[in-house]
Amino acid sequence: MSLPAKMIPLLLLIVVAVVWGNTAIDTTQKLAAHSQQKASTTSDQSLNQQQAASLEGFNKMMDVLTHKRCVNCHPAGDRPHQGEDSHIHNFNVQRGPANMGAGALTCNTCHHEENNDLAGVPGAPEWSLAPLEMAWEGLTRVEIARSMMNPKINGGRDLKATVKHLTEHKLVLWAWEPGVDHEGNPREKPPVSKEDYIAAVKQWAENGAFIPEK
């Protein structure tokens, strides 16, 4: 089939128009997309920088908070854990109504304000379990962070109070002076130094207390 000669210019015109039009649409879309991307890259960059700084602090902080020195006393049940293998606390020790032991067997039947390295019994001021609402055992880092930031279950703490608790409370900082066990072996410390941990908590908080999605 051949086209009549007079239709050829018309067809060419249509082709040119379509190609030009598509190119124009394409260019407009690209420009729009580019400018959008530019805008979002700029804000993402500042957000990301801040988030990245916060996230860096978060990761280091969580290396500590998920360590057994912390989680042993943030159990999900009514029994504390102990030891490097986080076994259930010997001697039928239980949470009790005030998180300080059951009945006449309170934490300070054995634990006092400081470590007792002769007996291998750890101690620090306010030695007790974290309340059940603040259980960390079995939670992911993100879940721990969310629970830590939830004033309904964190003892009504705002971010400032949470940071203070995390960086100043003697029972928290005991993790870096955990003493020796009943055989005289030093207890394992968290994998980050106390100074680096405190700096990491502050870095996390001062940059927006960013909690990643997962």
Next chain:
Amino acid sequence: MKISFNINGTAQTVDVDGETPLLWVIRDTLDLKGTKFGCGKAACGACTIHVEGMQTRSCAYPVKLAEGKNITTIEGLSQGDELHPVQQAWIEEVVPQCGYCQPGFMMATAALLNMNANPTDQDIDDSIVNVCRCATYYRMRKAIHRAAEIQNNNLLK
């Protein structure tokens, strides 16, 4: 280091290393031999005494913490010649076998009765976790219930 406290109703001052376990001071310095050494690791309960009425493992209690406190050992459980309900119950139920662990159990029981006048079996399981190598647990449980009965109904002889 000088440390002053009240033990069995008597004021005492001792001059010892503050880290010395209170158990050592009670037995060796004050010559009160009723409180026993079992493990030295806060694990067995043989050394249980009261500090301000609460059961405390004296082997894991540095004497420096005793400053200004009221301490009771098995020797101070009774008032003069009158037995404590726990002591009477222990005699009635013929609890001890070798006897080594018994002062610790009796002090733990007295501490429980101080805060719970009618302990259930569950309360006993929760609160009394000492170790008896002669396995007198069955008789002890009966004696703890009996001690509560004696205390609540004024049945002291």
